[in-house]
Amino acid sequence: MDKTVTSCSEAVRDVPSGASLAVGGFGLNGIPHHLIQALLEQGATDLATVSNNCGVDGWGLGVLLDAKRIRRTTGSYVGENKEFERQYLTGELEVELVPQGTLAERLRAGGCGIPAFYTPAGVGTQVADGGLPWRYAPDGSVLVASPPKPTGTFGGREYVLEEGIVTDYALVRASVGDRHGNLVFHKATRNFNLVCAMAGKITIAEVEQLVEPGAIDPEDVHLPGIFVQRIVEVGAAGKRIERVTTRSRAAASN
Template identity: 55%
Template structure:
């Protein structure tokens, strides 16, 4: 399957209501801002988003959240997104909290065709024993909790069985891409992007720089994983936290 170079609006035009979407980024670092903006304008709703977190208030996935377009979020933490916390505690959105490393491996396993895997992370806690809140009632009480997961001992240590994650679509952001869809990320912006790109049945990448070709040793996501490619139109990238010190 080749990679189509297109616009952001055209790239996400066929994402339907109820789709599961894996999104790269950590906080708002390495986040596909323009594809998220295009999805906001497109109007799809009841979405299940798989991402490390749900952006921040007023930025990235936080925009879809504030617009009431998300039905469920699989993530590793809520962070400082006040609207996310409000919707979770008000029972407006389903939450699937997953340890961060487990979330990363669930996405990687999905992209590698591995149905499930055992990990010691979460063994002996509510992650494996069940009882994690999945949905709250409007009065703040817990309406639905997670079920126990299968566990097994390896070398005398308990491990929990975790299912891989696959998505209908994946949205990622790259620093460089070539016309074959090969992607290179810059520094910490790599984060969850390669994993999300692997897990999507249709992966859509926005790139800051379109180049003639990438050195094979510089490719982080091979083009075989990428079906659609767009070029970022805005050079600005917001900073979540600015920390300075006195000179």
Template identity: 70%
Template sequence: MDKVVRSAAEAVADIADNASLAVGGFGLCGIPSELIKALLDKGVTGLDVTSNNCGVDEWGLGLLLRERRIARMTSSYVGENKEFARQYLSGELEVELTPQGTLAERLRAGGTGIPAFFTRTGVGTQVADGGVPWKYDGDGGVAVASPPKEVREFDGLEYVMERAIVTDFALVRAWKGDRHGNLVFHASARNFNPLCAMAGRISIAEVEHLVEPGEIEPDEVHLPGIFVQRVVPLTPEQAADKRVERRTVRQKGA
């Protein structure tokens, strides 16, 4: 089945207000920037987004956040986005902070049909006991707090139960993909992208290099096409438009 669509705008055309999204990438590495911009242009709002982080103020998911298009975030790291912090602390944004490994496993579990799992991470903390502020009321009080989670003992150790994540759509970026949706990710861009694609009921991949079926060796496939419903080929200019999250350089002569 040929899953290629002509543009990012066409690929996201049926994403409606209040949809839930899983968005790949880590920092600014491997983020589906063209699909995010297409969503921004479409004007959807009230989005419930699961992603490792929320981009930066001027790139990635930060563009949607700046325009108040995101109502809720499930993330593990949000330290590079000042607007994110402002909206969260002022009560404009609901945020579920999740340990990074737990977030990855929640996405993977959602994609494999596992409804929940037990982990040691978070036992004895507010992650398990509840009370983590999800949303503030604007006056410094907590409007919504995390609920307590089931804790069970296995072999003398306590484990906390975490629910899987399944979203309406997933947006990911791949280095290479074929028309059947088989994807290959380059280096550290193979972070949350495969997991997010697995978790989405409809997964959309923007690919830097589109090839024909059979050109990717089976052993090279990082994510099989069964998890991908739409493929958007990028132009060379779009593929090259990548940002550095934080640039660190040496002083001359150091």
């Protein structure tokens, strides 16, 4: 039952090129940046990622983008990553944009063994009708577009069918974890970490603090260890703030 590994490099050693990855976090909040860095150093390429966004330039999934290790990404938000924008618009990166709530439910559904579900989000738009540009050609034309999705009417309202997401691996970050893989997230760091962990066939968790089994009250467990295959302790250092919005003292006093 002891799922601990000694280092992040050991944790991601077997991730092959071409693998699909669900990666937790929201912006830079709760992202598994140690595991991402280890994967960069490991060398896997041609990756397909699923995450709320793709990091920023030089941090988070942005480091894999900078190294051109990602061929396709599914997410809800381009964010402030200039390299992401450049690769997408020049046809180097395939991008599937998904409404944020739908993305969360697709991951959760995949983790629960639900192949597909109906949702009203996206009905009457290109999300349902198809035609969203997934990949551009170098000349700016659309090379690959999203296909139309099945729809159905229930109770007089139209819904679109969305498929659950299951990935080869998942990389997540938690505040506390025990050797059995039970995880606790601090406040907003729950974000996409829970559903990404559920969606991965092999889920790897980096934790700030590793404790012994029994140290976490069962009622405080946010993610049961059944969803986690590997866990590595990384400490709390090295976290970044995406955008600092504090005011100067002089401005605050006026």
